[in-house]
Structures are given as structure tokens and as C-alpha cells.
Amino acid sequence: MSVGTKHADGLSGCLTQPVSMAFTTPPPLGDDQALAIVAPSRPPDATKLQIGRERLAGLGVETRVFPTADPDRDEPASPAARAADIEDAFADPEIGAVMAYTGGDDQIRVLRHLDGDALAASPTRFFGYSDNDNLRLFLWNRGIVSYGLGVHPDLVCDADLHTYTERYLRRALFEESLGRIVPADEWTDDWFDFEAREPREWDDTPGPTMWVGPEGDSAEPVRGRVWGGTFAIVKWHLQTDRYLPAPDRLDGAVLALETSEDVPPPREVGYTLRAMGERGLLERFDGVLVGRPRTNAPPLEWDPDPDEYPAELENVVTRELGRYVPDAVAGFGYDFGHTDPSFPLPLGAVATLDPEEKALRFGPD
Template sequence: MTDIVYPPKPSPGDRIAVISPSDGLPGLFPLPYELGLERLRGEYGLKPVEYPATRAMGSTPAERADDIHAAFADPEIKAVVASIGGDDQITVIPLLDRELIRAHPKPFFGMSDNTNLLAFLRETGIVGYHGASVMVELGRPGALHPQTAESLRAALFTSGAYELRPAERWGDVNRDWADPATFEAEPETRPGTGWTWVNADRVVEGRTWGGCLEIVGWMLMAGRGVARDLSEYDGGVLFLETSEELPSAEEVFRTLRNMGERGLLGRFSALLMGRPKTWSFERPLSPEEGAAYAAAQREAVSRAMRTYAPDALVVFDVDLGHTDPQLVIPYGGLVRVDGPARRITVTY
């Protein structure tokens, strides 16, 4: 089994790297990006440092790998944060120097396509942090969501237990990043719906693996991001979420089914399933359509779990994905899922 360690944490006043391991969208949409940088400085007291490909659309995988290497190797940099996700980070991972990164462990924050780098770090023996990209969560119009802000602060600066809480209010409708008016008010939110628990008669504590379901599927097809010996995941906590591409319920089921056929799904003792995003610019679903989409996805997940991991403890609608707020999940770190008490505690 891989020996996984938590890297040292930054402190206010430290320099942190801001990189774009996937897309250089800061170059196209400077408004949320600059707002996110300002919040890193003003609300967290950190000093963001950009790298050559951070704002460069069309950068090569080699250029992005160079930025990752430079960020991890620099002793003045105490953490690394992704600007945003994308769709081709899988081409960057083969270019990474595992020994260089292993020799300079640092907290890395990112999600979505950054599932690739998070899984790489876990294989390398480093706990990463799923969540908090600069443009999305830190660049949220109006103000940071208070639950996102609190979770990120704990993940950045503390090393102990942190209890996750269901969102009091949540949202998933975005506005145009190119329009300055977008940033004059906070996004609309709606009342939280709590978590739904299945097989909640036990306590599970284990290390996490997972991330964005679509990216997990790509990694498995490429033969990356998963241990050769699947027993490494025995008793662990799987966490998954779906993206703004709104995959169909059937696609979600098929990905989980294939994980089950591989013998992977049944290794985990618990699954935390993120609240599904139900709106995108390409598919602006109404609230009623969105609720139906979410219900179909939950049933698809339940169908796969009943088939391949019927005894696993499952929690639905945890705010850990592409919806707002976003709770940070330690990738490869410890999570305790207490079914009888209906509590989820992560170790940052």
C-alpha cells in the first residue's frame, strides 16, 4: 500500500503558486481570475505567484508540466492552486517527474479536470485537496460562499479534523464571466435539502479516492490514476461528482458499472456522492427539470451500488463538486463517515 503523507501547510504571508494545468482560461476571462487572486491576498493573506502558462490559452502539455515542476521545486512556494479545470490534463500527467514532486511535497488545490493531478499526487504519496479553484470558488461574484470560505481556510491552514455540514443554501446557475455586471451581486441560491443516507448503520473511516466522475472514467481508460493492487482501496471512502457537462443518468450508471466490473467499486466501504450540477449555458434546465435530472442520477448511482457494492454506506448530495458552496475534500486523506450520527468529518 502507498504510504501517503500530508504535506506541510502554508501560513498567511506565504507565497503560493497559481497554475493552469488544463486550460489557460484566466487569459480569456480575467474578471473572475483577478477577483480570485485578490481574495487569496485579502481574505487569506497569501501571495499568489503566476507561472508562464497560467494565462496562456493553447499552451502545450510540456509547458504546463514545466509550470507544475517549477511550482513544486521552488522552496519559497508553500502551496499550489489551480486557476480552473479543462479537459486535457491527462496529456500532462505522463510528463511529470514523480521523484521531483515526491521530494518537494506541497498542498495542491483543484478539482474537475484536476482530478488527474490529484490522483497522480496520491499515487506519489502526497495528500491533495479536491476543491477551491481560483476562478470559480475564489472568483465567485459578490462574495465567497461562507461555507466554501470556511472549508478552504481550514484546509489551507489547519491539520486537524473538520466536520462537513450540509449546505444551508446552494446554487448551480452561472452568469457570464465576460460581463462586469455579473460581479456586482452574489449568485442566486435556494434552500438546502440536506444529505440522503443509505446503509447508515455503521461508521466508515478510510482514505479517499475519486473526484470528477467523467475524469475518473478517462483515467481508467488511459490506465492511469488507479493502483495496480486494488486492495489499496479496501475499506476506503470513494467520492464522486459530475460536471457542468451534465452527463446522462445512463452514462453515470455505465461508468460506475464498468468500475464495478473491474472490481474497483466494491473495494470501498463508503461513497460520498456530490450534489449534481443541474444547469449549464448549453442546457439551462428549469428548477423542475433540474430536480428530475438529479433524481435520475441518484437512481443511476443507487442501481450501480446495489449491484456491485450493496453493503456500502452511501451519502448523496454532499456539496463537494461543481455546485456552490464547495467543501474541500482531502484526496488520499482521511475521512470519517458516521452513519448513525449522520456526520462526515475530514482530516485536513
Template sequence: MTARTLPGMTTISYPPKPSPGDRIAVISAGAGLPGLLPRPFELGLERLRKEYDLVPVEYPATRKMGSTPQERAADIHAAFADPDIKAVIASIGGDDQITVLPFLDRELIRANPKPFFGMSDNTNLLAFLRNTGIVGYHGATVMCELGRPGAMHPQTADSLRAALFTSGAYELKPAERWNDINRDWADPATFEAEPETRPAAGWTWVNADRVVEGRSWGGCLEILGWLLMADREIPRDLAEFDGGVLLLETSEEMPSANEVFWTLRNMGERALLQRFSALLMGRAKTWSFERPNGPEEAARYAADQREAVLRAMRMYAPTTPIVFDVDFGHTDPQLVIPYGGLVRVDGPDRRITVTY
């Protein structure tokens, strides 16, 4: 079955949760980087075993760089079809997961719903699952969050534990300190200490005059742009998004403010921005190995991105509540947000609550 533009409205439900001691699939639906950089991957697997009491199960393409879309689709099918596997987690992201979507068997996955955890390029699979009727979880890959040097960030660890094992409301909290500067995974010294962090300014609220609650959609802005261009996993009836909460964040590719504005403008021209009841904008990643910004450059990049978002929203959805610098993107810590699940944005009390 091919993954094309979808008709009608989708009924979305939360899949059953795993329990400590259960088996969890570890897949590379994007890039097989565990085969190239095993150290953070092995550390992440160890934490799944020791800190979460889960049994990670790898698949043929998990450590295979250059695997075909068909091979990765086969791993996804095997993970969802196996009754002994109780959840699925991505090793890391990538840049071509969109090529896997046409090979996915929607009915097989719909018949075997499981929690899936991933972000970045995994926006593709999260959108696919939402359109299949399954709530996924944006966040917490094995190599990045579980494989963090020194220790997992406490906020990431607590959020992941709650999303994995519990149901019900979970309040997100602003990070007091954060980081977006990476160190070389190929260097053993990287894993001898936790990353250095710097003070966080908290969330910034715009139009915070109401309380809204809706089902989430969105993810990595660059990946969403690709999905929109390819017309993949975009419901034909955009009323599907009415009253929802839009999640947006940008990656280590660090798109320019113009690129961010253009993508949002095109979403507005497609009458998407106007449908959501709130926008949560992830904290911008302001550093990469290719662009190692200093503090002033980093602050300028983040400010320019915020103004680009505001400019687009003023054009198409000027009264929509917006929260900037929510910690759910490519920065550290990373809070897990249910994708297709309920998100409550309380402007007057400055609180965000998700339902796991």
C-alpha cells in the same frame, strides 16, 4: 518519468501547510482560461491576498490558452521545486490535463511535497499526487470559488481556510442553500451581486448503519472514466483502495443517467466499487449554458442520476454506505475534501468529518 499503472501499495502523507504571508503557486494545469476571462481570476487573486494573506505567484502558462502539455508540466515542476512556494492552487479545470501526466517527474514532486488544491479536470493531478504519496485537496479553484461574484460562500471560505492552514479534524456541514446556475463571466454585471441561491434539502443517507473511516479517492466522474480508459494513475494492486472512501461528482457536462450508470458499472466490473467502505456523491450540477434546465427538469435530472448510482451500487456493493448531495463538486458552496486523506463517515449520527 512516465505516469503509468502503478505497482504496489502507496504510503500517503500530508505535506506541510503554508502560513499567512507565504507564497502560493497559481497554475493552469488544465485550461488557460485566466487569459480569456480575467475578471474572476483577478478577483480570486485579490481574495488570496486580502482574505488569506497569501502571495499568489503565476507561471508562464497560467494565462496562456492553448499551452502545450509540456509547458504545463514545466509550470507544475517549477511550482513544486521552488522552496519559497508553500502550496499550489489551480486557476480552473479544463478537459485535457490527462495529456500532462506523462510529462510529470514523479521523483521531483515526491521530493518536494506541497498541498495542491483543485477539482474537475484537476482530478488527474490529484490522483497523480495520491499515487506519489502526497495528500491533495479536492476543491477551491481561483476562478470559481475564490472568484465567486459578490463574495465567497462562507462555507467554502471557512473550509478552504481550515484546509490551507490547519491540521486535524474538520466536520463538514450540509448547505442550507445552494446554487448551480452560472452567469456570464464576460459580463461585468455578473460581479455586482452574489449568485441567487435556493433551499437545500440536506444530505440523503443510504445504509447508514455504521461508522467507517478511510483514505479518499475519486473526483469528477467523467475524468475518472478517462483515467480508467487510459489506464493512468490506477494502482495495479486494487487492494490500495480497500476500506477507502470513494468521492464522486459530475460536471457541467451533465452526463446522462445512463452514462453515470455505465461508468459505475465498469468500475464494478473492474472490482473497484466493492473495495470502498463508503461513497460520498456530490450534489449534481443540473444547469449549464447549453442545458439551462428549469426547476422541474433539474429535479428530474438529479433524481435520475441518484437512481443510476443506486442501481450500480445495488449490483456491486449493496451494503456500502452512501451519502448523496454532499457539497464538494461543481455546485456552490464547495467544501474542500482531502484527496488521499482521511474521511470519517458516521452513519448513525449522520456526520462526515475530514482530516486536514
């Protein structure tokens, strides 16, 4: 089993070697800095935005709402205006973090308007996922670490901010790295009804599982920078082929995937991984992280079984890994992405998957 940096010739370095490619983890939010709320996808609902700001204030975080996140907007700003908002927030020295209000479905149109050099000149901690993984993958290409979680739904559902989400959000805002990730004790697949505001039902979590390829050694961890995010967004980037990194920059990386409220049929996930394998991309990853999948979603074109879907998803992922990267380590059922509660998955950060301890850690580089 390889640990550390996998080189283009398929050989691997030892764990003590530095992970390839220079990355910057933007500095933590300063005491004299505010967090900017932007809307790279959709504009906010005024009530939900206010709840999110109040809960951030409870963490000691001052917030500033940028123009695209004006709740009086009926429609998203133009892609160019959304890009300008992001650049302005990054460039402002009084802003120490930037958080997207929510996701959407067209942020990929914003990327062509972004000045990557300007963002790299003022690296700032960005928070968002789902449609915002478009921007996060763009930042990855510039060597900037970014984080999951957004204002809605993560900070505004339920009567209080979940203690698990709060714990890791605090680390992502104020500390150098997330450190070891402890699985949540409970989770829910229920949607929160903002009109009824009734408590959701929570279930005990079975905890994550790990798979070690047939050519792997279960005693050895893998360590690499995280690339990926929401499955639909990763698939868009593969399809457009405009914002993918050079393939060798993925050598030794850890592929992260979570399936969102789209709940794609497992076979679709398998087909995409197979295409990555035929393209020579899948074999470059030393590890894979799969988020806990949700199955309760808006009307779908198929009817997923909530009890069987996680295992079906795991089966197709491990099948394709076994075909294309049989020495990989894969972890399933982690609390990131479209699941409650969740931790802010840091794209670009160094992740260590230890199959012997079934442990997941982020940082230090």
C-alpha cells in the same frame, strides 16, 4: 458492515486499525510562504485572475503567478511546459501551496511529462478539481493529499467570496485537516454573469442523504481514504488504464464522484459503476460520496429535469452498489465539486461516513 481497511480477501479490519498505504498531508501554508497560481489546463482571464488574487490576499495569502498562468497567453502552454510549471512550484521552498486557475479538458496529456519522484520529494498542498482531478489522481498514486477548489470559478463569482467556501478554504490552507463538514445552508445552480454582475438566486439546501446497503449495519461508520473526483475524469482514467492505482490500494477506500457541468445522463453513471463492478473495482470501496449535482449547464445533448436528476442519479448509484458492494455506505448531495458553495474535497485524506449521525469528517489519519 465493515469499517476500516478492507483486505484483498474481502475481510475487513476494525476501525482502530490504520488505513492502508502511507500518505502525506503536505504541511499548511507557512507565514513566510506564497501560493503559486498555475494553469495546468487553460490560461486565465486577466480580470478574473486579479479578483482571485485579491480575495486570496483578503485571507492573508500572498500569491505568485507562474508562467503558464500568464493572462497574456491566448492558448494553453504545451503539456510539457504545464508539467514543468507544476514541478517548479512544488520544488520552490518559498511556495507553500499551489492552486490551479481553472479546469479544462486535456490535462491528462500533462501527466506523462510529470516527474512523480520529484513531486513526492517536495509534497505541497495542491488545489484544483474538474480537469485538475487528473493531477490529483496522479498525486494520489504518490501518496500526496490534495484539495478541491480553484481560482475560477470558486473564488471570483459573486460580490464576495461565499462564507461557506471561505471557511473550508481557510482550513485547507492553514490547518491539518478539514474536520467535520457541516452542510451549506444554501446553494445555487445559477451561472454568474461577469458582465452583468447581478446577484444569483440562492435556495435552501435539503441537506445530504445517506444510503446503507442491504447487508450493512446503519449504526456503524465507514472510514477510508478518498479516491475519485469529477466523474468524467475518473472515467478517462478507467478508459486509459494508465494512471489507475493497483487495485488492492483501493481496498477500504471511499469513492468520491461529482458530475460537473457535463450533467451526464444517470444511466451513463450507472454503466460506468457497473463496469467497475465487473472489473472487480467497485467492491473494494467501503463507502461512496456523491457531490450535489448541477443541472444548469451549457447546451447539452439532453434536457435534465433539475427536480428529478438528483434522485435519478442516487437511484442508479445505489442500484449498482447493491449489486456489487451491498455492505457499503453512500452519502449523496454533499457540497463539493461543481456546486456553489463548496468545500475543497481532499483526495487521499481519511474520510469517515457516519450514517447514524449523517455526518462526514476528514482526518486525522
